[in-house]
Amino acid sequence: MGADREGSGRRRRTRVGAYVGCGAVLLSGCASMPDNGDLRGVESTPRQDAQVRVYALPPREDARPSEIVQGFLEALTSDDPNYETARMYLAGKAVSDWQPNASTTVLAEGPNALVEPSGTREDDGDFLYRLTGHEVARVDAQHAYEPADESYNQTVHLTQVKGAKGTKQWRIDRLPPGVVMGKSDFQRTYVSVNKYYFTSSARSGQLGTVADPVYVRREVDPVTQMVRALLKGPTRWLNPVARTSFPSGAALKKGVKSLTPDDQNKLVVPLNGKADHVGQGKCTEMAAQLLFTLRDLMPTGVDEVELQRSDRTQLCVLDESGADIVASRGVGRATAYEYFIDGEGRLVRMLGSGADREPEPVPGALGSGDTAFRSAAVERDEDRAAGVSKDGSKMYVGSLASGDSLGGPVVRSEGQKEDDRLTTPSWDGRGDLWVADRDPKNPRLLMLPDGSGEPLEVPTPPELDGRVEAVRVAADGVRIALIVEKGGKRALYIGRIERESDSSGDPSVSVVALRSATPQLEEVTAMSWAGDSRLVVVGRESRGVQQMRYVQVDGSMPDGPQPASLTGVKEIAASEDEQLPLVAHSEDGIVRLSSGSQWQKVVSEGSAPVYPG
Structure with missing residues (x-):
């Protein structure tokens, strides 16, 4: 990929392929798999161009049991919309x-198949094959990756059934649910796309959105799937x-098999009777969800959505500009600056557009140099910032307006060592401020409501059996990324932020349902949100060297260049606006990577780069 940064442009396209393939590749079901018990792996299909659709061949006449198993497994990796060819390998109740x-x-790798008992048939004359391998992931019925x-x-299990000409043919009559395939076939066949739902995390009162990444089959009508x-x-x-604005039970109108935008990039979506009486306001929210979801799906996107009642009359129409009024997606506003701590401990900034200008101290007390800082976080509207003192023991919050003074610390740590004190803070989309105290005697995850309230200690789940070393909250305010150290190793986890109010109206916040985002990395040293459902991570695999890569919140690897x-x-900083460059603190100082260029040095002395958030 050279040095290009992937994903430039607000509308990052997930190239899913054309709706009419420009070619087809047939998977042969005749690969050798002896019946004598030898272990054989199903060969993974070489990754094809995104525009080429792959189809399998039906079983040939008088195919041996091994060919039936091999052909069926290969059919699972094809682009057959409803697995019609795979079903040709089945018999009896297995078909339905x-x-x-x-x-x-x-x-x-592709599944291995071993006939059992080795070298013999079962007592009833049928064959039983055992499929084995090492499972690295699973996609469930909701299309969620884990x-x-x-x-x-x-x-x-295979048995003989009567064929069309009265001959006996081997077919599969018992098998596990779902499909199974090797990693390379999965990467060719599936693509990750974000669904969008609403949150109440937008500070302005406007609806906020949260991305819900799922995997769908790349070449099998992805618009309708999504x-x-x-x-x-x-x-x-x-x-x-x-939450979703679609009413419970809402679905596509019965008989609608496929949805395709017209030549004006307008998509008409006929719904069933559950949506017939939806009001105009709710309907525009539904349409906004569709537009956000489909925006990155195709090379040209979807510019307008029309929702219809079950009788095909119009419910509402919404275009992209209207969707942006209904809700804020991701950051919700343009980011003006990148920030870091300079060699004098001041918070400084430079234009996020990549303009070639020298960094300048921020207005207000955090840029004055009167108090030296080692890390900082800037509120998403760039009106305030939080700074952690040079020794890590105190955190301050100050205005980014000229002439404003810095008040007293809002959080203190009693850790005896600098590395046992406060982490770099993080602002969420609601204007709440987060930080972790690494004091071994009193480790805490803290949240300051509106960045100025009394710090709340945030409960974490029991599985967080380690010390929080880094905290980054997503723009949506409902997901949090944590680097957790345990046993000398650091791993990245994504948690869900749940907010409630007690009987007196006081807020209650907790982090629950932690899941690993980097199961393949043994040591994670830095991370930052880099999109609606993506992070950039610095780490290394077991016995490997340090590397930088993008990862999805569900633990998968996104398509595209790294x-x-x-x-x-x-340290690494990325914006959820993917147009903006990566910024890092490396052995060369503060460096920046813009789209289509190499890493470039900004200054030799500096640390703790951040974008608002």
Whole structure:
């Protein structure tokens, strides 16, 4: 990828492929898999161009049991919309009972198939094959991705059935639910796309959105897949903190098989009777969810959505500009500056547009140099900032207006060592301020309501069995990224922020449902949000060297180029606005990576780069 930064432009396109493929690749079901018990792996299909659709071949006449198993497994990796070819390998109740959409199991390599008992048939004359491999991930019926690290062990039973000409043919009559494939086939066949739901985290009172990443089949009508997935509501992990404006039970009108934008990039979505009596305001929210969800799905996007009642009359129409009025997606506003701490301990800023100008101290007390800081966080509207003192023991909040003075510290740490004190703080989209105290005697995750209230100690789940070393809250205010150290190793986790009020109206906040975002990394040293559902991470694999990569909040690796390599990275900053460059603190000082360029030095002395948030 050279040094290009992936994802420039607000409308980052997830290139899903054309709706009419420009070619087709046939998967042969005749690969060798002897019946004598030898272990053989299903060959993964070489990754094809996104515009090429892949189809499987039906079973040939008089195919051996091994060919039937091999052909069926290969058919699972094709772009057959409803797995019609895969079903040709089935017989009996398996034809109707098999549920390919129940789950997708991803193995490190294609599944191995071993006939059992080794070298013999079962007593009834049928064959039993055992499928094995190492499971690395699973996609559930909601299309949600979850990393895994366990053995896969399932069986496939074959029997003989009467063929069209009266001959006996081998077919599969018992098999596990869902589909299984190797990692390379999964990467070719599936693509990650964000669904969008609403939160109450926008500080201005405007609706905020939260991205809910799911995996859909890349070449199998992804528009219709995503609309159906959106209508079914948030995935289980996100559901407690997100809401949809679609009424319960809303779905596509019966008989609607496929949705395709017209030549003006307008998409018409006919709904069932559950949405017939939706009001205009609610309907525009529904349409905004669709536009946000479909915006990145195709190379040209969807510019306008029309929702229809069950009788095909119009409910409402909304275009992209209208969607941006209904709700704020991601940051919700343009970011003006990048920030870091200079060699004198001052908070300084430079234009986020990449303009070649020297950094300047911020207005107000944090840029005056009267108090030296080692890290800072800037509120998302860039009116205030929080700074942690040079020794890490105190945190201050001050205005970024000229002439304003700095008050007393809002948080103190009693840690005996500098590394046992306060982390770099982080602002969420509601204007609340977060920081972790690493004092071994009193480790705490703290949140200051509106950045100025009394610090609340935020409960964390029991599985957070370690010390929080870094905190970054997403713009949506409902997801938090934490680097946690345990046993000398640091891992990245994503948690869900749940907010309630007690009987007296006082706020109650907790972090729950932690999940690993970097299961493949042994040591994570730095991270930052870099999109609606993406982070940039600095870390290394076991026995590996330091690397920088993008990761999804669900623990998967996104499509597209990774950041250019950079040695000696200590801290990293990215904006959720993907047009803006990466900024890092490396052994060369503060450096910046703009789209289409190499890493460039900004200053030799500086640390703790941040964007607002």
